Amino acid sequence: MSEAREVTGSRKKAPMREVLAEAAFQLYLERGFERTTVDDIVARAGVGRRSFFRYFPSKEDAVFPDHESCLADMTAFLDAADDDSDAVEVVCDGARIVLRMYAANPEFSVQRYRLTREVPGLRTYELSVVRRYERTLAGYLRHRWSDAADGALRAEVVAAAVVAAHNNGLRSWLRSGGEGDAEAAVDQALDLVRRMWGEAGQAPGAAEGDGEVVVMVAPKGAPMWRVIQRVESALRDD
Amino acid sequence: MSEAREVTGSRKKAPMREVLAEAAFQLYLERGFERTTVDDIVARAGVGRRSFFRYFPSKEDAVFPDHESCLADMTAFLDAADDDSDAVEVVCDGARIVLRMYAANPEFSVQRYRLTREVPGLRTYELSVVRRYERTLAGYLRHRWSDAADGALRAEVVAAAVVAAHNNGLRSWLRSGGEGDAEAAVDQALDLVRRMWGEAGQAPGAAEGDGEVVVMVAPKGAPMWRVIQRVESALRDD
Known part of the structure; x- marks a missing residue:
């Protein structure tokens, strides 16, 4: 629940958050994820280093904003x-x-x-x-x-x-x-x-046929998976 | 496959590997995982630092040897x-x-x-x-x-x-x-x-009754989950 509130909070500040996420993602594509530092990201976004960590706990988080x-x-x-x-x-x-x-x-x-x-x-x-x-x-x-x-x-x-x-x-x-x-x-x-x-x-529309009855006959040793397939096709048949 | 071979390889060297894993685990319990360094582990095990990485890529791996x-x-x-x-x-x-x-x-x-x-x-x-x-x-x-x-x-x-x-x-x-x-x-x-x-x-032993037949009757709108329960109990009944 507190998580939901946090998210609502960061949503209001979305522009800066988006700018950072976009800068991070572009750098990851250009240089690779490992070779991109948080310093690179904040430089590209034109903000201070602490801004990054205000929005994202880690470099990984910025990939999935x-x-x-x-x-x-x-x-x-x-x-x-x-x-x-x-x-x-x-x-x-x-x-x-x-x-x-x-x-x-x-x-x-x-x-x-x-x-x-x-x-x-x-x-x-x-x-x-x-x-x-x-x-x-x-x-x-x-x-x-x-x-x-x-x-x-x-x-x-x-x-x-x-x-x-x-x-x-x-x-x-x-x-x-x-x-x-x-x-x-x-x-x-x-x-x-x-x-x-x-x-x-169940088959779409089957609910309408509430009063109807399906009779299914199966050999006693039939595997459950096949029995289900048969029940399904029986329920689907009109 | 090459993984399997690696494992077989490291199994032969099991004693040292086990000594390291045990030292690591004891230290994690005593000091906490984060506060334990690879240096602590090799000191406890009485081996060199490189021995650790020969067996485990990371501190985490030693927890799940x-x-x-x-x-x-x-x-x-x-x-x-x-x-x-x-x-x-x-x-x-x-x-x-x-x-x-x-x-x-x-x-x-x-x-x-x-x-x-x-x-x-x-x-x-x-x-x-x-x-x-x-x-x-x-x-x-x-x-x-x-x-x-x-x-x-x-x-x-x-x-x-x-x-x-x-x-x-x-x-x-x-x-x-x-x-x-x-x-x-x-x-x-x-x-x-x-x-x-x-x-x-299927019910245990049901395979023996191959020739037998189960007849199941269900209302057409019956949910699949309940139908399956009924089929199951029918197959189980002797």
């Missing part, structure tokens, strides 16, 4: 979610907030993706950011599933699955150079998780 | 796995190799868990190790599911789910102070993933 506010947006979104809604749908929508941050600036996102792949320190930094998103989503699911005996376990597994699916879709889009529809790539990936774990993992 | 060989063991295990086996079972068994490394030395594992929670740099390091396990498992699944259109996506989602479940079980055991049965905690957690994703996600 929007993750803090994105985490705050995700937290606010989850806090505001209706307790009657499908919990898995809510975390999928929460993950889409991250996607939209990337999609809002394709060129920057693609350049940063390439830079991050080359710099181990940035990859590690990114892992810790991804982990924070995952914990935020897991925390929400744990709260929603607090009555279930395996709720905490399920929360962690589903949050990890959502993040993995989101990142798979996001990465395809980044690898394609930011061409195509980022949201569609992520929707498709998240769909796999929603089908398996969501309360509403 | 067994992960490299564990990764090599996991890779070898996956390489040797039968292509006819259930791919999800194989990665669950692969994850259990990590668990057994922790369970082999409960006192050290619990102390390290507590230390890691207090030192941000160690948490980040651990994240990158966990990510390497996840990528190793995902790589295996991708290979096994290379014929499926969504194989690569499914591989990443299932690997993330397996790692999350494994870590949930491992963490319960570590939080309990290493009391109780670590393998049972992890088995229970992995079971959730096996039921959802495994080819053999």
Whole structure:
């Protein structure tokens, strides 16, 4: 919560923060991340050294200037979610907030993706950011599933699955150079998780047929994965 | 592969490596991680400074001396796995190799868990190790599911789910102070993933009833999660 407030605070000062982030990023691309010093960055931005650290704890943070506010947006979104809604749908929508941050600036996102792949320190930094998103989503699911005996376990597994699916879709889009529809790539990936774990993992429009009944017949030794595929196609068939 | 060879190499020199890791860990516990220098460690171990870096790239690596060989063991295990086996079972068994490394030395594992929670740099390091396990498992699944259109996506989602479940079980055991049965905690957690994703996600012994048939009736609007629960209980019922 105090984090969210901090972010709101730094948002007001956005221009200087953006100037610094942009100067840092340009230098990282020109000279490489390792060879760029904070002194280089503040010189390029035309400010004092302490200004940098007022906005960014480290050189790494300046590469991902929007993750803090994105985490705050995700937290606010989850806090505001209706307790009657499908919990898995809510975390999928929460993950889409991250996607939209990337999609809002394709060129920057693609350049940063390439830079991050080359710099181990940035990859590690990114892992810790991804982990924070995952914990935020897991925390929400744990709260929603607090009555279930395996709720905490399920929360962690589903949050990890959502993040993995989101990142798979996001990465395809980044690898394609930011061409195509980022949201569609992520929707498709998240769909796999929603089908398996969501309360509403059913055919679109199926809710209307509430009174109808599906009869499924399966050999007793059938693997669960195939049984699910059959149930799905049965629910989809009209 | 070259990694595996390196590990085998350093294993032969294990005594010195172990002496260094133990000296480092004792100092981290006594003085704190940040305040311990490599000079302190080599002084305690009674060797030269360069010996440390021959075995460990960084202070962080000395806290997790067994992960490299564990990764090599996991890779070898996956390489040797039968292509006819259930791919999800194989990665669950692969994850259990990590668990057994922790369970082999409960006192050290619990102390390290507590230390890691207090030192941000160690948490980040651990994240990158966990990510390497996840990528190793995902790589295996991708290979096994290379014929499926969504194989690569499914591989990443299932690997993330397996790692999350494994870590949930491992963490319960570590939080309990290493009391109780670590393998049972992890088995229970992995079971959730096996039921959802495994080819053999079926009741024990169900394979024997190959000729039998299960008929399941569900309202058309039923959520997938509940449908699966019903299918499961139907498959379990004799």
